[in-house]
Amino acid sequence: MSNETRAALGKCPICKQPAQAEFRPFCSRGCRDRDLMQWFGEGYALPGAHPAELDDEPEEKDDF
Ligand SMILES: [Zn+2]
Numbered sequence: 001m002s003n004e005t006r007a008a009l010g011k012c013p014i015c016k017q018p019a020q021a022e023f024r025p026f027c028s029r030g031c032r033d034r035d036l037m038q039w040f041g042e043g044y045a046l047p048g049a050h051p052a053e054l055d056d057e058p059e060e061k062d063d064f
Contacts, residue, residue: 009019012027014034019025026032 009021009024011017012019012025012031014026014031017027017031019027023029023032026035
């Protein structure tokens with residue numbers, strides 16, 4: 001039994017519901033509009049988006 005129905009449309013990035021072909025990649029017009037509103041309202045700046053996500057991990061140095 002495969003419970004994986006065709007997931008070609010993916011999930012709605014707004015509410016994580018299965019996307020509908022008519023509104024893909026969103027699940028509904030509401031979510032699509034909400035995404036548009038975010039773009040118009042926030043511009044390109046996404047809250048919590050860091051331009052550079054660099055982790056300075058201490059590298060193990062090999063003694064030679
Ligand atoms: Zn949605």
